[in-house]
Amino acid sequence: xxxxxxxxxxxxxxxxxxxxxxxxxxxxxxxxxxxxxxxxxxxxxxxxxxxxxxxxxxxxxxxxxxxxxxxxxxxxxxxxxxxxxxxxxxxxxxxxxxxxxxxxxxxxxxxxxxxxxxxxxxxxxxxxxxxxxxxxxxxxxxxxxxxxxxxxxxxxxxxxxxxx
Numbered sequence: 001x002x003x004x005x006x007x008x009x010x011x012x013x014x015x016x017x018x019x020x021x022x023x024x025x026x027x028x029x030x031x032x033x034x035x036x037x038x039x040x041x042x043x044x045x046x047x048x049x050x051x052x053x054x055x056x057x058x059x060x061x062x063x064x065x066x067x068x069x070x071x072x073x074x075x076x077x078x079x080x081x082x083x084x085x086x087x088x089x090x091x092x093x094x095x096x097x098x099x100x101x102x103x104x105x106x107x108x109x110x111x112x113x114x115x116x117x118x119x120x121x122x123x124x125x126x127x128x129x130x131x132x133x134x135x136x137x138x139x140x141x142x143x144x145x146x147x148x149x150x151x152x153x154x155x156x157x158x159x160x161x162x163x164x
Contacts, residue, residue, distance in 0.1 A: 030160050
């Protein structure tokens with residue numbers, strides 16, 4: 001009898017925690033989230049439809065590719081999951097110039113990247129002293145910068161972005 005009670009309590013707790021996560025995602029206000037995204041510098045790297053930068057991931061259809069939980073996690077701990085296509089590189093040329101950008105392509109002869117000004121640049125490997133693929137993304141965490149409600153608002157907005 002005691003085992004059944006324990007199993008039931010564990011199942012109830014799991015069920016409740018799932019409901020809480022779903023309720024948290026719904027508790028956000030998409031309009032407030034959109035205003036936060038527009039005013040917080042997100043468009044310096046990200047793009048939604050025809051607005052913003054091409055440097056970071058395009059968010060136009062992020063709501064159809066990520067759950068609310070994964071969106072929240074990406075805001076709070078963006079380095080936990082950096083997709084290879086979104087990795088940045090740092091190169092140092094032989095003259096000591098350091099450049100960081102989004103890796104677009106590389107081969108045995110050259111490296112092509114997009115710099116923070118969205119300029120496409122090609123560097124010959126023979127002219128490089130260092131080439132490093134960065135394991136961490138450039139996106140800052142919102143932890144301690146935004147309230148839980150603001151994070152929920154942004155998640156609500158991003159969840160609604162399903163693309164055209």
